[in-house]
Every structure is written in structure tokens, then in C-alpha cells.
Amino acid sequence: MSETVHPKAREKTLFKAPPIGEQERMVEAILFASAEPVTLKDMAERMPLGCDPAEAVAYLRKRYEGRGVNVVRVGEAFAIRTAPDLGFLMQKETVEQRKLSRAAIETLAIIAYHQPATRAEIEEIRGVAVSRGTIDLLLELDWIRFGRRKMTPGRPVTFIVTEAFLDHFSLETARDLPGLRDLRAAGLLDSRSMPGEEDPDGEEEPLLNDDGQSELFKE
Amino acid sequence: MSETVHPKAREKTLFKAPPIGEQERMVEAILFASAEPVTLKDMAERMPLGCDPAEAVAYLRKRYEGRGVNVVRVGEAFAIRTAPDLGFLMQKETVEQRKLSRAAIETLAIIAYHQPATRAEIEEIRGVAVSRGTIDLLLELDWIRFGRRKMTPGRPVTFIVTEAFLDHFSLETARDLPGLRDLRAAGLLDSRSMPGEEDPDGEEEPLLNDDGQSELFKE
Amino acid sequence: MADDDPPFPTQVAQRLAAESLIVDVDGFEGPLDLLLTLSRTQKVDLRKVSVLALSEQYLRFVDKATELRIELAADYLVMAAWLAFLKSKLLLPPDPQADGPSADDLAAHLAFQLERLEAMRDAAARLMARNRLGRDTFARGTSEDVTKLRKVTYSASLLDLMQGYARVRTRDEFRPYAFDRKDVFTMEQALDQMRSVIAFAGDWTDLVSYLPQGWTAERQRRRSATAATFAASLEMAKQGQIELRQSATFAPISIRKKP
Numbered sequence: 001m002s003e004t005v006h007p008k009a010r011e012k013t014l015f016k017a018p019p020i021g022e023q024e025r026m027v028e029a030i031l032f033a034s035a036e037p038v039t040l041k042d043m044a045e046r047m048p049l050g051c052d053p054a055e056a057v058a059y060l061r062k063r064y065e066g067r068g069v070n071v072v073r074v075g076e077a078f079a080i081r082t083a084p085d086l087g088f089l090m091q092k093e094t095v096e097q098r099k100l101s102r103a104a105i106e107t108l109a110i111i112a113y114h115q116p117a118t119r120a121e122i123e124e125i126r127g128v129a130v131s132r133g134t135i136d137l138l139l140e141l142d143w144i145r146f147g148r149r150k151m152t153p154g155r156p157v158t159f160i161v162t163e164a165f166l167d168h169f170s171l172e173t174a175r176d177l178p179g180l181r182d183l184r185a186a187g188l189l190d191s192r193s194m195p196g197e198e199d200p201d202g203e204e205e206p207l208l209n210d211d212g213q214s215e216l217f218k219e
Numbered sequence: 220m221s222e223t224v225h226p227k228a229r230e231k232t233l234f235k236a237p238p239i240g241e242q243e244r245m246v247e248a249i250l251f252a253s254a255e256p257v258t259l260k261d262m263a264e265r266m267p268l269g270c271d272p273a274e275a276v277a278y279l280r281k282r283y284e285g286r287g288v289n290v291v292r293v294g295e296a297f298a299i300r301t302a303p304d305l306g307f308l309m310q311k312e313t314v315e316q317r318k319l320s321r322a323a324i325e326t327l328a329i330i331a332y333h334q335p336a337t338r339a340e341i342e343e344i345r346g347v348a349v350s351r352g353t354i355d356l357l358l359e360l361d362w363i364r365f366g367r368r369k370m371t372p373g374r375p376v377t378f379i380v381t382e383a384f385l386d387h388f389s390l391e392t393a394r395d396l397p398g399l400r401d402l403r404a405a406g407l408l409d410s411r412s413m414p415g416e417e418d419p420d421g422e423e424e425p426l427l428n429d430d431g432q433s434e435l436f437k438e
Numbered sequence: 439m440a441d442d443d444p445p446f447p448t449q450v451a452q453r454l455a456a457e458s459l460i461v462d463v464d465g466f467e468g469p470l471d472l473l474l475t476l477s478r479t480q481k482v483d484l485r486k487v488s489v490l491a492l493s494e495q496y497l498r499f500v501d502k503a504t505e506l507r508i509e510l511a512a513d514y515l516v517m518a519a520w521l522a523f524l525k526s527k528l529l530l531p532p533d534p535q536a537d538g539p540s541a542d543d544l545a546a547h548l549a550f551q552l553e554r555l556e557a558m559r560d561a562a563a564r565l566m567a568r569n570r571l572g573r574d575t576f577a578r579g580t581s582e583d584v585t586k587l588r589k590v591t592y593s594a595s596l597l598d599l600m601q602g603y604a605r606v607r608t609r610d611e612f613r614p615y616a617f618d619r620k621d622v623f624t625m626e627q628a629l630d631q632m633r634s635v636i637a638f639a640g641d642w643t644d645l646v647s648y649l650p651q652g653w654t655a656e657r658q659r660r661r662s663a664t665a666a667t668f669a670a671s672l673e674m675a676k677q678g679q680i681e682l683r684q685s686a687t688f689a690p691i692s693i694r695k696k697p
Contacts, residue, residue, distance in 0.1 A: 028287030029305040032251075035581035046308050068247030080578065082248040087574040089245055089265050093252045095572030103467060109562035125554055127470025128513065153677075170569045178564040188557045194547050195539035252576035301582065310585050319594040321602070327594070328603035345606050360592055388596045397600060 017050030020059065027056040037077030037167055073172045075163040084170070098141070104134050108143060112165070112177055113189055116147035116158030121191065135159070143168065236269030239278065246275040256296030323353050327362060331384070331396055335366035335377030354378070362387065469517035472496070474552050484553040489545035490528050493521040524548070623653055623663040628670035636674070642683060642692040645671060 017023070026047050030038055043053035057078050061071040069080050082090065100108075103126075110125050111117045122130050138144045138159075147160035161174060171177065183189050236242070245266050249257055262272035276297055280290040283299070291300045301309060319327070322345075329344050330336045341349050357363045357378075366379035380393055390396065466472040476495045477487050500518045503510050527541035569575050631650050645667060653663035671693050674680045684691045 025285075025287035025302065026305060026308055029301045029308055030287075032288045032299065032578060033301055033309060033582040035577040035579075046311060068244035069251045080251070081571070082252050082576040083244065084569040084574045086245060086248040087569075087576070089249055090252055090576050092265070093254075093572075093576050093579065097570065097573055100566075105562045105566060106467075106558060109558050109565055112565065113558065113561055125551075125558060126467065127551070127555065128468030168571045169565060170571070170575060177561070178568070179561055183557055183561065186557070188554045192547070192550060195543040248576070252579045254579040298580070309582055315590045317590055317592050319592045319598070323592075324594055324598050324602035325606050328599045329606065331599065332603055356592075387594075388599065390596075 017052070018048060020052070020055060023047065023051050023053070023056035024059045024063070026051070027053055027060050031060070031071065031078060031080045034079070037074040037079040037163060039077040042077075072170065074167045075173060077163065079167065081170075100137075101134070103128075103131065104137055107134050108138055108161075108165075111138075111144050111159045112161045112174065113180065113183060114191075115160040115174065116150070117160075118150055118156040118158050120156060122159075124193065236271070237267060239271070239274060242266065242270050242272070242275035243278045243282070245270070246272055246279050250279075250290065250297060250299045253298075256293040256298035258296045261296075320353070322347075322350065323356055326353050327357055327380075327384075330357075330363050330378045331380050331393055334379040334393060335369070336379075337369055337375040337377050339375060341378075469496075469514045470551060470555055472499070472514070473517075473548075474555055477552055484549060484556060487549050487552065489548050490525060492548075493525040493528075496521050497525070621656070621659050621662060623650065623659070623666045625666045625669045625673070628663070628666035629673060632667065632670050632674060633679075636680060636695050642694045645691040645693055648693075 018026075027043055030043055030046060040053045040057070043057075044051060047053060057071065061078075064071045064080070067083070068086060069082050072079055072081050087094075106126055107122055107130055110122050114121060114125075119130055119135070135144075141164075142162055143165040144159045145162050147158040149155040150158055165171075166173065180189075237245075246262060249262055249265060259272045259276070262276075263270060266272060276290065280297075283290050287302055287305055288299050289302055291298055325345055326341055326349055329341050333340060333344070338349055338354070354363075360383075361381055362384040363378045364381050366377040368374040369377055384390075385392065466475065473492060473496055476499065477484060477492055479495070480487055480491060482488075497518060500510065500514065503514075524541060524544055528545060530541075532540060571577065627650075628648075632648055635648065646664070648667050648671075649660070649663045653659045668691070671680060671682060671691075675682050675693075679696055680693050681696050682691060682693050
């Protein structure tokens with residue numbers, strides 16, 4: 001109760017930002033009102049001038065620790081989600097999980113761990129052609145999207161995972177993918193092709209390592 | 220944080236009801252995830268045996284007092300709702316300055332120079348059909364309004380410019396609109412008028428003088 | 439999350455797998471997947487897998503399939519051919535004169551591929567076992583939409599108005615110059631045309647035979663089509679799809695699909 005702020009506080013916004021306790025209430029209201037994650041930028045746009053949503057979210061997050069709902073980070077955004085241990089209460093809300101084919105699951109994992117990944121890279125890893133339907137399904141689920149084209153001959157399109165993917169799998173960032181570090185350390189995420197053969201995208205080794213992967217997985 | 224309940228508490232449910240703090244978490248999650256307000260009966264059905272949702276809701280309600288969202292009673296049921304003083308966060312007001320489309324400008328100009336003008340006349344001068352949206356926009360902006368019906372077959376409606384139009388363009392009367400000759404004299408009709416488009420203006424000197432100028436603007 | 443699998447199903451699974459190998463080719467997601475399954479029977483760390491033994495297993499499998507008249511998809515046969523080649527290379531002492539990668543490099547790479555595929559498969563399983571939205575965690579049930587109050591104000595100046603008027607009054611005189619393209623065959627068209635037929639051209643074929651129908655009679659059209667087709671062939675050669683040949687200056691140009 002102590003932080004409760006006079007409701008009229010916001011009217012003074014022309015002069016100064018509302019106290020942080022009040023900002024926390026605002027962020028709370030905004031996050032509760034949205035089923036989708038909300039970015040700090042979105043929050044700032046909706047809150048009075050001078051507010052610091054990042055700080056307010058940090059307080060809010062702390063407040064909801066251990067509660068029935070939690071504040072979670074999803075990429076660059078935040079959302080409130082029910083605590084995972086209470087899922088059993090929600091039979092009514094449970095969404096029928098689409099049964100994904102093995103090909104779709106593996107393709108998704110390869111994109112997540114190797115992103116940005118081209119179709120040729122996915123095929124190289126799985127050793128079979130990726131069907132159009134598999135990619136379409138993942139796109140439709142909004143778990144993957146097109147990334148930047150690769151700067152190799154043919155300028156192939158790449159795929160990367162989306163915020164909805166992170167949200168669905170309770171990941172804060174793509175860096176939190178289970179086992180990512182170990183896989184990387186073991187060299188299993190390197191793009192290595194058959195000795196004496198061209199790379200899946202027709203490029204020499206060095207190029208594959210630069211642009212794309214770096215920005216997402218910088219440590 | 221003192222009320223934080225051990226997350227494993229619910230595992231004891233087969234033997235006795237979970238502690239009230241845990242029940243509060245459950246109610247919180249249920250209210251959060253439900254699309255509709257939830258009755259105590261519904262809650263009891265979803266929670267482990269022996270739970271007392273009424274008590275849990277009472278605690279939860281207290282906890283949310285003064286927060287950004289509140290637990291409110293809706294008939295016989297309960298729901299989480301945005302605190303009334305924060306409703307302003309759920310609105311996003313944006314003011315957008317837009318340039319009037321070329322079609323709208325031309326239509327408006329024709330009405331201003333030829334008023335009262337029927338749709339057929341506008342179309343004849345512009346050489347293309349006038350979309351409904353264009354007229355609607357101009358009406359909505361209160362720059363044009365319906366004039367008297369024309370005494371010709373079909374008695375078509377006419378459009379004339381409004382006070383608001385004169386006001387916006389700082390004109391005393393529509394007669395004050397400069398004639399084409401004035402425009403040309405002022406160098407406004409030469410080819411530099413509209414950057415970035417094929418510019419018919421100014422090339423065909425002779426045409427500028429003739430009929431187009433309606434009797435309204437005789438010099 | 440809860441793991442529904444019985445504790446140690448591997449032995450049974452292996453036996454079932456070994457049996458099903460013979461009949462159920464459809465169960466495999468390609469030759470690499472099959473190799474991975476076969477390698478499990480070696481019960482070793484994938485890093486220490488015997489590629490030689492694995493190659494033999496695979497080749498035996500393919501033989502058996504052939505005996506049973508099971509139609510194997512082409513990529514299984516390609517893999518078989520490659521493994522047969524690798525096997526012979528592995529068995530022979532290395533030839534110091536031979537260029538290209540050594541048998542050991544190739545074997546090591548195959549082992550790497552298997553390890554990588556298995557790692558991705560594990561990663562996928564771990565991913566799918568995470569708390570999932572709509573199953574373990576839930577989003578807000580009643581989201582409030584942010585009502586967007588959009589106020590649009592339109593601006594137009596007197597100048598805009600006058601220019602607009604002048605524009606419509608002088609428009610009739612103006613006809614934008616448009617290039618008449620009736621008799622022009624573009625390079626894009628030529629590329630499309632060639633790509634669709636090149637697959638059937640195994641041997642050297644005169645470029646002229648690629649001219650589209652209806653573009654050979656009239657001189658002007660023929661010239662345009664020839665130029666476009668030639669440009670398209672250069673482009674395809676650059677992309678490594680075809681080869682070009684001309685025996686002398688002004689001699690007919692022939693092309694063929696790159697073998």
C-alpha cells in the first residue's frame with residue numbers, strides 16, 4: 001500500500017514523470033491488458049512522458065516472483081504468464097498442441113540453433129530435402145520468419161525464429177536455447193561441409209560465420 | 220515476499236488442501252487466464268479438493284488493492300480488471316498529419332473553381348472516375364458540402380465549398396481563388412511545380428487561358 | 439516435463455529397429471537418418487563410430503532391400519554409391535599422388551554429420567519438452583485491446599489546390615511517352631524459357647533452337663529473341679547451369695546443360 005500514488009499524479013506529467021511506484025502500476029496494467037508481449041518502447045509510448053518502463057518492469061518482475069502469474073521476458077518485450085507449475089488448473093484454456101511431424105520439429109530446432117539458416121543448410125544437416133509444407137507450417141505457426149538474405153551466390157533466403165517462438169517455449173532470448181553453449185563448444189553448430197565439396201550455399205567457409213549468426217548469439 | 224509459497228506445496232493435495240497462500244496463487248492464475256469472470260464454484264471445481272476459493276479470492280483482492288489491476292466482483296463471479304484510474308493507458312491517441320491525395324486535391328480544386336459542380340462534371344474534367352472515398356473524405360473534412368440539385372435530367376447533386384474550406388485556405392470568398400492567369404503570372408504554373416512527377420504544367424501555354432476558367436473567375 | 443518413456447527402451451527399440459530396417463524404409467528421414475540408426479547398433483560414442491563398419495552395414499541394408507524388391511529412393515542409392523567408394527578408399531593404402539580429401543577426412547566428416555544430426559535431434563526433443571504456452575503456461579484470457587484513437591488531420595495549401603487545378607486543365611495535351619514493347623523479347627522471358635527446357639538438353643544444341651515459338655519468322659522479333667536468348671545463356675553460364683561453345687567467330691553457338 002505504501003507505494004500507492006495519488007491517482008492525479010499523472011496530471012503533473014508536464015512537469016515531471018510520475019513516481020516509480022506509479023509507473024510500476026502503469027506497467028502492470030499494460031502487461032495485464034495484453035495477451036501478447038509488450039516492448040519497452042510500446043510501454044513508453046503509452047505512459048506519460050519521462051517514465052522509465054525498464055525500471056518499472058524490473059520492480060514489477062520482482063513483485064510477481066513466486067506468484068500465480070509471473071512477469072517474463074520475451075526477446076525485447078515483456079509479458080505476464082501463468083506460473084508453469086499451475087498449468088494443471090487450466091484444462092479449460094489449454095490449447096490443443098498441434099502434433100508436429102519429426103521433420104518439422106527437427107527443422108525448427110535447426111533453424112533455432114543455427115539461425116540464420118538457409119534451406120540448403122537445413123538439408124545438409126538432416127540429409128534430406130526439406131519439404132515446402134514443413135517450412136510453410138512453421139511460418140504459419142509464426143515460429144520462424146524470413147531473415148536477411150545470405151550474401152552468397154543466389155542470395156538464398158534465411159530463416160530465423162520469432163518472438164512468438166520464444167514466447168511459446170518460455171525462452172527469454174534465442175541464447176537461452178537448451179544446451180546451446182555445449183553444442184557450440186562441441187563444434188556442432190559450425191557450418192562444416194564435406195571436405196572437397198562446396199558448401200551448401202556455394203560459399204567458402206569464412207563467409208558463413210560472419211554476418212548473421214553473430215548478432216543473435218553474441219555473448 | 221513473505222507470503223511466497225513453496226512451489227511444491229500442491230503435491231500434498233492428495234492428503235490435504237494446499238496452504239491458503241498457494242490457493243491464492245491458483246486463484247490468481249485462474250482469473251488471469253480466463254476469458255470470462257469466474258465463479259467461486261468454477262474455481263472450486265478446478266482447484267484441488269478441500270480448497271476454499273472464497274477465502275483465497277479475498278486475500279487476492281486485498282493484495283491487488285491499489286495496484287495497476289484489481290480483482291473485481293462481476294455478479295456472482297470475479298475477474299481481474301485494469302484499475303479505473305489507468306484507463307487512459309488503454310488508449311493510444313495518435314495525430315497524423317496527412318497530405319491530401321492528388322485525387323482529392325484535384326477534386327477539391329475543380330469543385331472550388333467550378334462550383335456548383337456535379338460528379339459528372341468533375342469526372343469529365345479529371346478524365347477519370349471520382350471515387351466515393353474521395354468525395355466522402357472531402358465531405359468529412361467539411362471542405363465541401365452538397366449544393367442545390369442541378370435542374371438537368373436526373374437532377375444530379377452538386378458540390379460546393381464550405382466556410383471551413385475558405386477558412387482553411389484563408390480566402391474571403393471562392394471568388395478570391397486566383398485565376399490561372401494569375402497563377403502563371405506568379406510563376407506557379409511552370410514546370411517546376413511538382414517535383415517527381417511527369418509535369419504537364421507550364422508546357423502548353425495557350426491552353427491555360429481558354430475555357431477552363433469558368434465564368435466565375437472572369438477577369 | 440514428465441517423461442513418458444519407459445526407463446530403458448533402447449534394447450527393445452534396437453531390436454525392433456533392426457527388424458524394421460528390412461521392411462520399413464519409409465520410417466527413415468533419408469539416408470543420414472538411416473545411418474544414424476545403424477550406428478546405434480555399434481553402441482559406441484558417435485565420435486568413435488567405425489565408418490567402415492557403418493558403410494558395410496548400410497550397403498548390406500541396401501542389398502537386402504534390393505533383394506526384397508523394395509524400391510529405394512534415389513538419395514539412398516546415392517549414399518550407397520558414395521559409401522562404397524569411401525569403403526574402398528578406406529581399405530586401400532592412401533595414394534600419395536591422389537588429390538582431394540583423404541578417406542579419413544571423408545570418414546571423419548560423415549561421423550561429424552551423424553553427431554550433428556543426433557545433437558539437433560536431442561536439442562529438438564529438449565525444446566519440445568519445455569514449458570509451452572497454451573499447455574504449461576497461459577497468456578491473459580481477456581486481453582483489452584488498446585483503443586487506437588487516430589486523429590488524422592489533412593493538410594493542403596492553396597498552392598496545392600491551384601497546382602492541382604492547373605494539372606487537370608492541362609492534362610489532355612499530355613501523353614507520357616511509352617515504349618512500345620510488342621516486339622521485344624526480354625532477357626527475363628528468355629531465362630524463363632530456357633530454364634524450363636534446359637533440363638531436357640543433354641547434349642550440345644544450337645542456341646537458335648531455343649528461340650521461342652512465334653519469334654523466328656519476323657526479322658525484328660527474331661533479332662530481339664536471339665539477343666535475349668544469348669544474354670540469358672551467358673547469365674546461365676555464369677551461374678554454372680550450362681556450358682557454351684562456339685567453334686569460330688560467327689559460328690553457331692551451342693549450349694548444353696552442365697553435366
